Amino acid sequence: MNTAEMAEGQYVRAKTAVWWDIENCQVPKGFDAHVIAQNIILALMEMNYCGPVSISAYGDTSGIAPAIQHALSSTGIALNHVPAGVKDASDKKILVDMLFWALDNPAPANFMLISGDRDFSNALHGLRMRRYNILLAHPRKASVPLIQAATTTWLWTSLLTGGSPLSQGKGSQRVANAKTSGNATSSPQNQYPDPPRPAGPSHVRQSYPNPDPSWNNAIPNAATPVASNMRPLCPNAARQLCPNAIRRHRQEKLAQALPLLIFLFVGLFLVSIKDIAMF
Template identity: 25%
Template sequence: MENRDPIYVWWDIQSCRLPYGYEPLRVHVAVKSAMRNLGFFGPIDYVAVAVKGWSYGDTLYRIETTGFRIKREYAWQSCSMFIRNNISEWMHSHEPPAVAVIISCDKGLGSLVNRLRVEGFKTCIIYVPAFTSDRLISVPNFSLLWSDVLANAPLVDPREYGLPLREVRAEAIYVHPSQKSVAVTVGMDLRVFDLIENRRVTLVGKSRRSCRKDSTNTRVIRYGASGKFFVCASNDGWVNIWSAESWHRLHTMVALAIAIRSNDSHVCYADTRGDVWVVELDGIDECKVSPSNKTARLLFRSSSIVTKLDFSPDGRYILSADGDFKIRVNVFPKKPLEGAHEIQSICLGHKASITCIAFVWNSEVTERFLSGSDDSTVRLWDISSGSLLHTCDISTMAEYIEVNESEPPAQVKVTDMCTIPNSSLAIVAIQRFPGILLLSCTTSISIKKVIHIPGDSFIPTSISLSGSMKLLWMVSRPSNPPVSKHPGVTRVKAMPCIEAELSSILGDDQIPGGTKLLEQLQGKVPTEDCGECSTRSHESGNV
C-alpha cells in the first residue's frame, strides 16, 4: 500500500547549490521523483532558504513558480539556523509519521534529525558528500546524494510555465601561459586540447568520488602562472590539481574558490565556512599524489563565504571576494603555514556578487587591480590602501545587449575580465553582449573601444589571454537548449593582441590547432537533435 503521509521539504540553497546551467524548475520534480522512489506519495510542502542580498539571478523566481516558499536570511549560517528552528517549531504542530526531508550540509543537524526519528517522524537527508559528515548521513531513515536527485529528474520545458528558455552558458575557457594547451568547460564536460601534440588530452587519475561527470559541473579552471599546474573545481566542491605536462592528478581537496601562487609554491582554497587554507606544492612528485605531509593549514577566516581567490602577480598579496560583496587583501606571509595575520586592506563598494578580478601591473603602474560585478560596474582599486580609485558604469552598454521581447530589460553584468600584460588595458566580457570592451585603466577607467564580433551572434561568456603568444581566446554559450540531454555545443574564437591592440577575429583555419581543436572543444549536436535545437535556439534568442 502506498504511503500517503504528508512530506515537508526544507532546502538550504546556499549549502546545496544548483549546478550551473541547471533549470531551477526541475528541482521540485527532482525531489518529488526521489520521494516517490522511496515509496512516499503524500502531498509535498516546499521551503527554500536563501541569503538576503545574494545574487541568484532568476533562480529564486523560477523556484517560487513551482510552489516553493522562499525565506531569506542575512548570512549563510543564518540559513542553517532558520531550518533548525523551523523544524523544531514544526515538530510541535505536526503528528508522526509525517516525512521531514532536509536538503542541507549542516553538520549540526544530527541531534535534531535523531530527535525526529525518536518521536516517530520519517526523515531523509539530501546532501553533498564533500561538505557533510558521515555521522549526519547515518542518522536519518534515508540519505540521498543531492547530485543524484538532480540528475534523475525528468526534463522540464519552461514554456509550460509561461517562462522563456533559460540561457545556458559555457563556464570557462583558460589557456596555458605559454599556449601549450587550452581548456574549456561546458556544463558537466571538461575539454582540454594539447596544442603542442595537436590532440585532446585525457586526464589520468580520475575517480568517481572526485570527478562525477554524470552529475556535476566543472565550475572553475585555471593554470598556474608557470604553466606547471592545472586546476579544476567542480560544483560539488571537489578540486583537483593536475600536472599540465603529464596530466596526472596530483592532489584533491574540497573548496569553493582556489588560487595558485605565481611561483607555484602554494595553493590556497576556501571552504564552505569562509575559511581559507594553504597547501605547499613544493616537492610534489610528478605522476604521484601529494605526500601525506602536504596537509592544509588555516591561512585566515572570512566573515562570509569566499567566492573568489587570487594572488597578486608578485605573490605578495592574496585577495578574497566574499558573499558580502567586499574584497579583502591579505599580505601573504613568509611562513604561510603559520597563518596570514596581516590584513592589508578591505575594499568596499560593490552592491552585488563580484564575478572577476584582474590586476593592472606594469612598469609604470603596480599594486592596482580591477573587479567586475553583477552590479553593472568595473571598479579600480589600490591594493595597499583599499581605496576605490574609479568606478566605470557599464550599464550604458544595455542598448547593445541581446534580449527577447518576452523578457524583462536586461541587467548589464560583467561575466569575465583579463588584463593585457605590460599595459594599462583590460578586456571585459558582458552578459548577452556580442563582443568585448577594451578598457584603459590608469588613475581612472575609460572605455577605449567597443569591439563587436562579426557574423552570427557570438556572446563571450569567458575570455583568456595567453601570456606568450598574445592571443585572446573566447568561448560562447552552448547552442543547444536547456531541455536537451546532450552535452553543450559551444563555440570558440581567438583574436590576436598586437602591441596592446586587439586585431580581427582569426578564421577557423588560422586558430592554433585549427579545425581539429575546434571539433574537440566545441562539441557536436547529434543529428536527430539538430532541427529541434535550431528551432528552440531561435525562439530563445540563442544561436
C-alpha cells in the same frame, strides 16, 4: 544496485516537509531551476512517498540570480531570505521552522533535509526518536552523524535530477516499534472507565440522575436530584468539556511539545557554542 528500502506503510501517505539549505546545496550553474521541485517529488514517488510535499529553501537570496529565484518560486518552492553576516543564520532558521512544523504535524510524517551540515544531526536524531521518518540529500562531503540520522540518503546532484538514493541510512534500525507497542496498551476507552455499578442482579440497569435542574425539569418523570456523595457531571457536556478534561488536554499537549522544544534549544545551544569556539 539500489539497496534503499521503499517507504514503510505508515509513511506512504504521510506529509513530507523538505528543508533546503540552499547555501550548502546550491543550484548548479546552468541547471534549469524550473524542474527541481518536480524532480524532488518524482524521486520521492519512486520510493513510494505519495503524500503531500512542501519545499522550503533558506539562504541569502541576494546572492541568487533573479531568474533562479523566479524559477523556484513559480514552481511552489518557498524562498526564505536569511541575510548574510550572522554565522549559521540559515541553519538556525531552518532548525526553528523545522521543529515548530513538527509541533503542528505529529508523527508519522517525513522530514527531508537538503544539507551536509552537522549542526542538524542532533535535531534529526531527536526527531527520529519521536517516530518521524528522516530523509537526507547531501553534497559529496557531508557529516557522518548527519548521514547516520537518515533512513534514506541521496546525493544532492542525484536528487535534483530525480535520481535514486544511495542506500538506506546506516542508522536505519527504527525505535518506532517499541513506542508503538507501548502505546497499544493504552486506549482512549481505558482512560475514562465506566462508573462503579451497585451490587445486585446483573440484568438490572441502574439509572444515574443528571444533577442539572434544568434537565430534570425539562424531562417528565426525571430522576431525583443527585446525592451529595456522588461526583456531579458537567452540564451541557455534549457541547463543552469539563474543566478537568480541558486541564488534562492541555497537559497532554504540553507533554508532547516539551521534548521537541528541548531538542530545539539544545540544537541552538550547540550552534552557539560552535560560534563562540570559532570566534
